[in-house]
Amino acid sequence: MNENDKRRIRKRTDMFAIPEGKLYYKGGKSNKGENKLVITRDQKSSILKLCHIDNGCHMELQPVPIPTSTWKKIGIDLIGPYTNSAGEPISTESYRYVLTVIDYFSNYVKVFPLKRKQAPEVSGRLYDLFCRQGLPLELVSDNGGEFNSRLTASLQEQYGYRHILMTPYHPQSNGRCERYNQTLKSMLNKTVEEKASEWEKNCTKMCLCLQYL
Known part of the structure; x- marks a missing residue:
């Protein structure tokens, strides 16, 4: 080990402290003078369970049950953005995103181009x-800001449906929407390649194709 290696190690150790036999991290700009306890690998799973399940912050992952008739449970999601390298919409009408809606019983699909999300x-x-x-009766989405806002909460309160939030880190828990969205993304990508400036005009045709999957 040369002197440069030793200096790097000493500089790194300055970011840690061991009061009362516990290792704390005190470095980093985001710490704001607050020491953070360093957890061991075997503590990680129990802490995650405590934070995400035991206190009711997230549902335990499980497939979404299929309802017994149409339009009782729908799933919604966003796809996009479809922009150029500068972040500008490639659509001449300034559309960037697609809102997808699927009925869990019938697989009926609606697709809406959006200019903003x-x-x-x-x-x-x-x-x-x-x-x-x-x-x-129920609307299923991830907990993105556009689906968990005052406005969407107002719609929920006004119309009385139950809003079920899924963690975005586990889209498989909302597998039906995820499968359809993957197919829709393939269609959109193909359309963007061929007709980039007016890709949104094919959304209705995509809905028809999805009915036969």
């Missing part, structure tokens, strides 16, 4: 859909 636009699309199709 903020809650007002998402909520507006859901409102229009509910006016045409009726109200679901």
Whole structure:
């Protein structure tokens, strides 16, 4: 070990402290003067379980049950953005995202191009859909901000459906939407390659194709 290696190790050890026999990390700009306890590998799983399951923050992962008739449970998700290297929309109409909606019983699919993924636009699309199709009993989504906001909460309170949040780190717990979205992404990518400036015009045709999967 040369002197440079020794200096790097000494500099690294300055970021740690061992009061009362426990190792704490005190370095890093985000610490704000607060020491953080360093946990061991065997402590990690029990701590994650305590934080995410035992205190009710997340549901335990399990497949979403299929309802007994149409439009009782629907799943929603967002795909995108479809932008160029500068972050600008490739659509001449400035569409960037796609909102997908699937009925868990019938596999009926609706696809909506969006210019933004903020809650007002998402909520507006859901409102229009509910006016045409009726109200679901349950709506399943991940806990992204656009699906867990004051506006979407207001829709939930107003119309009385149950909003089920899935952790975004485990999309397999919402497997039905995930499978359809993967197929839809393939269709969209192909459309973007061929007709980038007007890809959103094929969304209705994609819905028809998805009905036969």
